[in-house]
Amino acid sequence: MHCNFLLCFCSSSACICPLPHGVETSFSRLLCHILSATSSLDLCVFSFSNMDLSRAVLLLHKKAVTIRVLSDKDYSAITGSQIGILRKAGICVRCDVDSAYMHHKFAVVDGRLLITGSLNWTLTAVQSNLENILITEEAELVQPFIKEFHRLWVLNDPARFYKNLISDDEH
């Protein structure tokens, strides 16, 4: 795979950005795909504690890419979770409260590119586990993930909970 963006953005040894530099790896290719976002990044991930991936998301946020993050309620609160840091930076985050686990690990870049697989966005997943990530622009595969993201995003809108609370108070 040809990785123009990451090489262009980070290949200089003088580069002060906080992302890994130099050799192309599976991880640098993943970062490259994430950082290729120009308009939106929809991220639906069970566990998010990897600081390099967090920095990539924060960089996109600074570049005015619209970011939406859906995560699992329990795992968003564990030690090392980046979810709070993303929230503090002003990124819109929603947590699933209904299911046993919100176990997805996928992202959709610019409503076009699907990144999905077994990999949680953690350091152990990236450095130690055997994992897979599948990246595709095939609409037949991408569209169901976009649709599912939208469904979960609406379902976990905090306004719905407040509305229910007010409604409960009224009765």
Next chain:
Amino acid sequence: MHCNFLLCFCSSSACICPLPHGVETSFSRLLCHILSATSSLDLCVFSFSNMDLSRAVLLLHKKAVTIRVLSDKDYSAITGSQIGILRKAGICVRCDVDSAYMHHKFAVVDGRLLITGSLNWTLTAVQSNLENILITEEAELVQPFIKEFHRLWVLNDPARFYKNLISDDEH
């Protein structure tokens, strides 16, 4: 999706097979794809405790489909794991001992159809979690998984460990 096999095989109320019957669900469609195997099933799954999926694999084994199962060493030994049952039935199972976790959750049917996603083959994953499974015959997506399965299968050949032990004794 048209599910000839499962409907044909299990739609009768008099059917005595142990698989779920009747209504088509995501799970019945998954079973349908697994049961469509006619020559081989390569399964690479972190955690395997779902009895319906175990029964499907055992049915294929009885039909002389060549089955290879790769799993995580630690998780293959937990309570409810089906790995021992598959082994006892004569199915060839290998466990990854090197990585932190063998975290894959994919299957390749007849060297042609890839089934991959976030879903471990457990009851909680099927019944309670939010999960995804992506199914494709796109060679560009299927081939890397076939290659990775082959690599891990060879890497975790028990004969390699015995060879190393003998070699260690000799020196």
